[in-house]
Amino acid sequence: MLHKGQESSSRRLTWVDRLTFKGWGCSECDWRFYPSGPPMGESLEEMKRNFEMQLSEEFASHGCAKHPRAKGPRFSS
Numbered sequence: 001m002l003h004k005g006q007e008s009s010s011r012r013l014t015w016v017d018r019l020t021f022k023g024w025g026c027s028e029c030d031w032r033f034y035p036s037g038p039p040m041g042e043s044l045e046e047m048k049r050n051f052e053m054q055l056s057e058e059f060a061s062h063g064c065a066k067h068p069r070a071k072g073p074r075f076s077s
């Protein structure tokens with residue numbers, strides 16, 4: 001289960017589908033998952049597993065405070 005006292009326990013992985021980025025990101029900040037390389041593994045199943053492992057590890061170790069969402073007039077639509 002989730003540990004209490006983390007900076008944001010409500011954050012979760014969310015699929016980001018934008019023109020500039022397609023992939024996994026954080027629901028609470030501007031963190032994005034960039035795989036460090038092509039998926040490794042001998043089979044598709046293994047690649048998927050490795051990918052998901054890397055994804056959840058990076059997600060768990062990122063700090064939302066370090067990836068503030070770009071706010072302000074710059075992105076006014």
Ligand SMILES: [Zn+2]
Pocket residue numbers: 011026027028029030031062063064067
């Ligand atoms: Zn975050």
